[in-house]
Amino acid sequence: MVTVKDYQSPVTPTWCPGCGNFGIHQAVKTALAELGLAPHQVMLVSGIGQSSKLPDYTHANGYMTLHGRAIPCATGVKLVRPDLKVIVHSGDGDGYAEGMGHMVHAARRNIGIVHIAHNNQIYGLTKGQYSPTSAQGTRSSTSPEGSIDRPVNPLLIALAAGATFVARAFSKNSRELADIIKAAVQHRGYALIDVLQPCVTFNRVNTYEWYSERVYPVSQEPGYDPSDLNWALRAAQIWGDRIPVGIFYQTEDVPAYEEQVPALKAGPVGLRPIRPLPPEKAQALKAAYM
Amino acid sequence: MVTVKDYQSPVTPTWCPGCGNFGIHQAVKTALAELGLAPHQVMLVSGIGQSSKLPDYTHANGYMTLHGRAIPCATGVKLVRPDLKVIVHSGDGDGYAEGMGHMVHAARRNIGIVHIAHNNQIYGLTKGQYSPTSAQGTRSSTSPEGSIDRPVNPLLIALAAGATFVARAFSKNSRELADIIKAAVQHRGYALIDVLQPCVTFNRVNTYEWYSERVYPVSQEPGYDPSDLNWALRAAQIWGDRIPVGIFYQTEDVPAYEEQVPALKAGPVGLRPIRPLPPEKAQALKAAYM
Amino acid sequence: MMKNDMTFVLGGEAGQGVESTGAGFALALARAGLRVFAVPDYRSRIRGGHNFFQIRAGDYEFFSHNEQVHLAMALTREAVDSHVRQLVPGGAIVYDTSLKVDKSAWPDGVQDFAMPIADLVQGAGGSKLMMNTAMVGIAAGLTGLDLRFVEGVIEDNFGRKRGDSMAEANLKVAHAARDYARAHFAERFPFKLEAVDAPKRLLIGGNPAMSLGALAGGIQFMAGYPMTPGSPILEMITAKSAEFGVVTKHAEDEIAAICMAIGAGRAGARAATATSGGGFSLMVEALGLAGMTEVPVVVFEVQRPGPSTGLPTRTEQSDLMFVLHASQGEFPRIVLAPGTIEEAFRDGWRAFNLAEKYQCPVIVLSDHFLATSLQTVPPEALDFGGVVIDRGAMLTPEQLDALEGEYKRFAFTDSGISPWAPPGHPKGVYRSASDEHDEYGSIEEDATNRRLMMEKRMRKLETSRADILPPKLYGPERAAITFVSWGSGYYPVREAMRILAQQGVSSNFLHITDVWPFPAQAVAEALRGAKRIMSVESNYTGQMAGLIRRETGIHIEEQILRYDGRPISPEYILRGLEGV
Amino acid sequence: MMKNDMTFVLGGEAGQGVESTGAGFALALARAGLRVFAVPDYRSRIRGGHNFFQIRAGDYEFFSHNEQVHLAMALTREAVDSHVRQLVPGGAIVYDTSLKVDKSAWPDGVQDFAMPIADLVQGAGGSKLMMNTAMVGIAAGLTGLDLRFVEGVIEDNFGRKRGDSMAEANLKVAHAARDYARAHFAERFPFKLEAVDAPKRLLIGGNPAMSLGALAGGIQFMAGYPMTPGSPILEMITAKSAEFGVVTKHAEDEIAAICMAIGAGRAGARAATATSGGGFSLMVEALGLAGMTEVPVVVFEVQRPGPSTGLPTRTEQSDLMFVLHASQGEFPRIVLAPGTIEEAFRDGWRAFNLAEKYQCPVIVLSDHFLATSLQTVPPEALDFGGVVIDRGAMLTPEQLDALEGEYKRFAFTDSGISPWAPPGHPKGVYRSASDEHDEYGSIEEDATNRRLMMEKRMRKLETSRADILPPKLYGPERAAITFVSWGSGYYPVREAMRILAQQGVSSNFLHITDVWPFPAQAVAEALRGAKRIMSVESNYTGQMAGLIRRETGIHIEEQILRYDGRPISPEYILRGLEGV
Ligand SMILES: Cc1ncc(C[n+]2csc(CCOP(=O)(O)OP(=O)(O)O)c2C)c(N)n1
Ligand SMILES: Cc1ncc(C[n+]2csc(CCOP(=O)(O)OP(=O)(O)O)c2C)c(N)n1
């Protein structure tokens, strides 16, 4: 039986004490263990940022790639090894600034990866610049008089892009988050989980308290129906004094990208043994040029 | 008085006879002339593709930049010269594949540029690969067994990203398109116009006939209310046997990015004369390090 | 009369089928047993403008196209004007009598073969689009080539694709045109072709040869984003995707394309991407990711003239220094620059072996000229039999079973190569980071670890020298002139040597194909004692000459450079020899 | 007793204020009239780990940090362990008595200055965060430095920012700590500091100096994306944005950042971006856009160790060859590599002149060491008075009024420079394309036009040589050893020379700052006749040495290279001299 301890890495996290990333880390390990997945069946792919150090602290296949590029790297993994569970960890700068285009395309493809966005509404690793999810007016070293850009709504974008699983969670509620992660890992296709993650060092506005006062289950919204895109599009717009968390939208009716790739019909191409071509095949290839 | 002829460039378009780009070209020139804008007050910025050759065929400030990068280039123009009317021309590959991230960020910023997407649902210049807007199942050299990716819905994405002006038009209806362009140029902030543009050479599905049979004014939709985001989010999902065209959403309540930049309060920085700093200023700068 | 030694050019607008018809004719000539070297020349537009396709055919060994045209077939007025100037004395220009042509500037000795081609086509029941088929019929008629070779190609092309009626109509047009030309002009045309009995040859270009090489090398994944002239590689492999078990992906951009390939490589698959310089520019950051995390990945970079968008459909070799130094910091990479069809095929599969053996990015640097020129080669040029699969230090499940302790993905070794585990084995679980890391793959900032890791990685470059092919010396050991070139410079240089030899001038040629790690010693030895060294490159700054100087100290002062986007011809080299 | 010649190190965890306190203390020393060279050393994490800040102070001319520490102040056990080893005999380590320290491996002659620091802080009514203030007080107490310099800095920092109570508390802590140290340990501590009467100096690093240079140069636009160590430039200019009329934009990524800057440049503004190597990798494609469309743009590239993410908070000079060749194809670019504060300031404004004069991208290549080290310089080092604004061939409205015929934006000229019109004038309307284009800016594929355009553009590089500063030779004309280095190599080399001179060894130093177009002739002349050439670089492959060989033929075989992410110290050079 797989346990959380199996995911224990020898490396001690360098996150600040109290950082919201700890809750996410715990939830991921819990979810995977509870799903009975062993570390070698999982690949964690991340970008660069505080959030993206998570694979270093986890005993599992892990790939810490480039700022903003976790999704395409993960897509490559999934397309040759669809047998692996592939989970992306990104930050809000990483995933929603540098990586925004990739997210939209991953969503419309419905590629089978779970995208966990550690959304602390700030650039943590580079010391506190405002991020795409920072509220308008945020003061930071790159916006000393307050940011002008209106924040991006990642849930709304994901829905508009065709994502088939869209959720929000709060890192402090690690148990709920674990459950959402479990649902996402079992989901068919791309799943976005936007996680509200306090950065205790650089974000003095969106604190544990700030979030705690506001979050409530999205299922409490009148007419809760995560199978209804239009319902979800409306629910995703709620943000302010009250912030709904939970699964906003989910459909299993859309096949995952990797299910539809002709070359994958015979199984993961990454497991195909590589041998020189048989002479008939070679001859057939040449014949087209004679 | 400015006339369409003022926008006449000595260069003959290299587009295929019958290409939908001609209709867009005509509409742009008509709109600008009717707005009384002279060529030197306008900057056309494009990426790379068939669509992006438009500035070459137009007598106006024109900058044909890189595939997918028209929006950030145009943003740079606008941020130093907000007095210029800045119009982006992009293709569906250019704008919605390579350039998707920039579009989302331009929309949330509400930067004052008009983004005209020549959406022929195909890669024209590179000879017919499927594009982000190609219907699922499109056969092309990069999808010989039919594309798997579900098409992106640019209107929905733009709305989700916070665009304050979202429209669709059909290149054949050049007059309607010109009117929409006029509205967009006068709009405060980012305006997306997705133009259905037949590619007579590589897209044998989405032809003039195909579009003509389907398009109808979005204003005919029940409850038409372009000031209502949720209405627009629903209308933007209509696509198939019937394709609405017109202005889906518009609000003038959001200030344009450039209106809010502190350094622009004193006028376009690009027009500020450049001179060595007066000694007091230099001294003040140094003082911080003593 | 001259037999089996001539050059055709077929010119017209984009959209008139110049390239496909030209390629078909070239194949007909190849099937007639002739050697062929064919060069397409087209603009970055879909309709209109002026395109042409040039075919050199002969029954003797030659190496490239040349500048002398014997028969020009013009579909437009512009084609007449531009090609009539290239004609040799006695050469002829064919065009429809309806074209209003100004002959005042025509060179002496050029024959005017205006014919009622449109009428012929119509008379044979063909459509306007079959003007080019008529041209091929006329070429057969004038040169005496047996029409059955042309017929065979028409049947292959149309018979299969568009139903018999198209094939039939084209065949009729070809016949009518052949007959007319034979009847009215053939006698006056001094250049003749005759089928020869020769071993069967392939007619192929560098892009397909490289693609076949990649398939032969067992490629499992390719992602790309369309960009001329690199995308045909993606398209060709995509066409074989299901049959050969290769997942291919038209990605949203080049960054995604290479990242997907690197992800696939990280997952243990043979993965590649294909692009041109502009796309490669976007891949630069991820190249370093592969270098740092020691993930094998192959990048096929087919050069075109820059800077920036440049001339999308033309040729240049100006990305050499760029690919050698692309990405921040220092890491081992291998750069191969095949110059021939044989080499393109070979590097197509070899690149994967090298990438996996040395766990680093391998760039195969081709160019538009090599990629798109069609030429006849013996079937053995695509040496499928010689393909070797070497996955380097990839751990087998058995080896992983036997592993004790935590797996050190980045173990320090003398060779610099650390055994690597594909994911999926409980004992081969590891993390890797684009940050500097320790032997396990964890982020580590320690100075000593950093030094050792840098040295470990860079050692791989030295180790890889064992697999680097030295440059090849063609021609005599000693010669009056020693050419130095790389990649596709091969063709015109070899052809120039052949002409020089006929003129009694001895020359030899050092052809560099494996570019990095640079075979400095071999180059220095080969050039030592050369009388007069002359480098030949398709770029402005003489990049290979610079590299040679940096790596060997040898300063090549005489350089023949071309940077107008057109392939170097043998004549260009000969003029250059006089010029410099 | 030794006076006014010592090095401090303050070590602790990230989050303990090591860097800000260190910088404050350095400023106090500078205000005491001492010369200072201070180097921060920190990890890529926000809390925990081990950071330190090293300050060398003296009343004589020296050029860099060094490896000998006289007073180590340790906030953590790890800091004790790592810094105690650096101490000179007689040197002391200060730490809180509560830390459990293992002294078994301490070098001989080191003094143990454990003190009840936490208690002192508490006793003075301070908070835990003021341990570092206490350290500074202790340093003053031990060295005899007048506390008023420390007080001044505390008042400046806290008085303004956080209200008087913070300042008051810190002052109390500093006093208490100073008193305690003076009473109990000062007598035993042989290294003393005394304020000297010296002209006022600035304490500044390369990043701020360069930012001030850019402001002095009239920068109108900067876009960037955060990346250590380049982003402080964006942040500093953003802080002055409204006051100086500079629009700044934190963009969505580096591609957008440089494209915005190029767009602004196209619109006639002085525009720049700032980044490090990883961000620069993403800017490569757009660099070619600026090159092809002749748009002035300045890129501040502050290097850090690669490959890939590498060591984000450390130093290296390994992007030289990369920035020289980045982007497909060939186009003129200018690369400046300032090595000193003076040069950083100067290149901060000069880059804009060069970009506009030659209408091409200008890259200013700095590195973490130069960017973040703080040093004292005379106020004239930031030579605002010497700033010249030269916008090159930018057409005035009057010139545009007088223009006849259609404006040729890319007119062929002897210099390669074509007059350019900012948008907004009816006669200056033009289009420009990243494709090859004609004199008007329209897409054009013609071979002759292409050749002429390539030559026109590349001529600008030759023309620009007039503005390229030759390398500077420091030291005697002839010497036993000739050092060659570039950029921030300046500091340790100058310092090594000083030490060598004391040892009676003569050396001189060729410092290359303007890197491209390469001042080949000047370098060759300077090195001709050198007895023993020794290059010094912070990279693995000896990139500058390779460039010198390529451009001059001079082969520098002796190279001192460092690639562990730490700045080269004078001692490292001296060891290298023996080692090689
Ligand atoms: C291409 C590139 N640009 C910039 C950086 C520098 N960088 C590292 S992390 C980071 C942003 C961190 O913010 P976020 O993604 O929100 O992650 P967090 O640290 O907040 O978890 C940046 C800009 C980089 N490593 N690579
Ligand atoms: C970075 C980069 N990648 C690829 C290309 C090649 N390219 C030129 S146009 C084009 C796509 C054209 O499609 P689209 O944007 O839809 O424009 P269209 O031609 O259909 O108007 C591509 C991929 C390029 N020029 N630059």
Ligand code: SF4
């Ligand atoms: S800086 Fe913020 S995000 Fe980073 S580790 Fe600390 S608390 Fe977490």
Ligand code: SF4
């Ligand atoms: S290929 Fe298509 S998009 Fe391009 S010019 Fe022709 S019709 Fe227009």
Ligand SMILES: [Mg+2]
């Ligand atoms: Mg963040």
Ligand SMILES: [Mg+2]
């Ligand atoms: Mg298109």
